[in-house]
Amino acid sequence: MDVYLAKPRGFCAGVELAVEIVDLALKKYGPPIYVKHQIVHNSVVVAKIEAKGAITVNSVEEIPTDSIVVFSAHGSPPSDYEKAKKRNLTVLDAICPLVTKVHNEAKKYSAEGKKIILIGHKGHQEVLGTSGQAKMDIIDDKNPDIPKYDKSSDIAIITQTTLSVKDTKNAVESVKKYYPKSIVRNDICYATTNRQKAIESLSTKVDIILVIGAKNSSNCNRLKETVEKMGKPAYLISSPREIKKEWFQKKNKIGITSGASTPEIQVESILKYLSPKNIYESKEGNEDIVFTIPRQLRFLTKK
Numbered sequence: 001m002d003v004y005l006a007k008p009r010g011f012c013a014g015v016e017l018a019v020e021i022v023d024l025a026l027k028k029y030g031p032p033i034y035v036k037h038q039i040v041h042n043s044v045v046v047a048k049i050e051a052k053g054a055i056t057v058n059s060v061e062e063i064p065t066d067s068i069v070v071f072s073a074h075g076s077p078p079s080d081y082e083k084a085k086k087r088n089l090t091v092l093d094a095i096c097p098l099v100t101k102v103h104n105e106a107k108k109y110s111a112e113g114k115k116i117i118l119i120g121h122k123g124h125q126e127v128l129g130t131s132g133q134a135k136m137d138i139i140d141d142k143n144p145d146i147p148k149y150d151k152s153s154d155i156a157i158i159t160q161t162t163l164s165v166k167d168t169k170n171a172v173e174s175v176k177k178y179y180p181k182s183i184v185r186n187d188i189c190y191a192t193t194n195r196q197k198a199i200e201s202l203s204t205k206v207d208i209i210l211v212i213g214a215k216n217s218s219n220c221n222r223l224k225e226t227v228e229k230m231g232k233p234a235y236l237i238s239s240p241r242e243i244k245k246e247w248f249q250k251k252n253k254i255g256i257t258s259g260a261s262t263p264e265i266q267v268e269s270i271l272k273y274l275s276p277k278n279i280y281e282s283k284e285g286n287e288d289i290v291f292t293i294p295r296q297l298r299f300l301t302k303k
């Protein structure tokens with residue numbers, strides 16, 4: 001068996017930043033540091049920060065008053081900041097700058113009096129955060145139910161950052177059939193785009209693909225779907241325990257990718273289990289994007 005590693009794969013700059021903010025907070029204040037929502041959608045990453053003294057909670061209401069809390073990379077609605085203020089919490093926001101960009105777009109278009117359509121998955125943490133920034137209608141990328149506005153309305157289309165590039169393009173086209181003059185923002189982030197592009201290309205060269213990461217990771221699920229759309233079998237797994245031998249019957253070329261919140265250690269454990277004859281990895285596909293600690297949190301880096 002030969003393994004072909006997709007490139008890029010794994011951690012994006014937003015995930016690196018979020019984890020760094022939790023680490024800095026733990027160093028500055030000592031445990032416990034509360035984290036609202038999983039810092040990123042990956043149980044290995046969550047377990048690692050929890051071992052150092054972070055406590056993950058699902059809502060602000062669960063956090064004791066006067067505590068320190070890190071808000072997750074996915075972004076949060078204004079109501080969470082209001083609740084935190086009432087509890088006298090110190091909030092350290094680990095929102096990815098590319099999600100902040102979408103929040104700012106929403107606020108801008110709202111101030112301009114435009115109707116906003118957010119393409120995204122209802123209930124996903126990022127969508128909860130973005131939809132809290134301004135009045136908007138949320139439509140699904142796969143089954144877009146187009147809101148009926150006055151035909152003369154000014155429309156702005158914004159999106160969740162971790163969607164399928166192709167499904168989102170189709171959803172945008174559906175909206176534009178009704179509202180041809182809509183402003184469209186390309187909000188799918190570089191990490192999502194690059195990983196989907198890489199796996200699409202790798203799908204043409206291998207027999208099956210393993211996507212390593214969490215089942216609740218939007219990024220990972222979109223990678224799996226991208227492979228399936230290319231007509232190849234794909235399995236989203238987080239550890240070797242989930243691997244079934246029958247997946248590999250008469251299959252010699254195995255592709256491996258991982259989502260933007262998956263640490264490389266999970267890929268390594270799969271490789272160790274498979275112990276392939278050869279491991280191939282493209283020399284191209286490097287990413288050099290790094291997000292620096294935002295100005296308002298730089299005090300965390302000072303002794």
Ligand code: SF4
Pocket residue numbers: 012013014015073096097098099161162189190191192219260
């Ligand atoms: S996947 Fe994209 S939007 Fe999400 S944290 Fe990474 S860079 Fe930011």
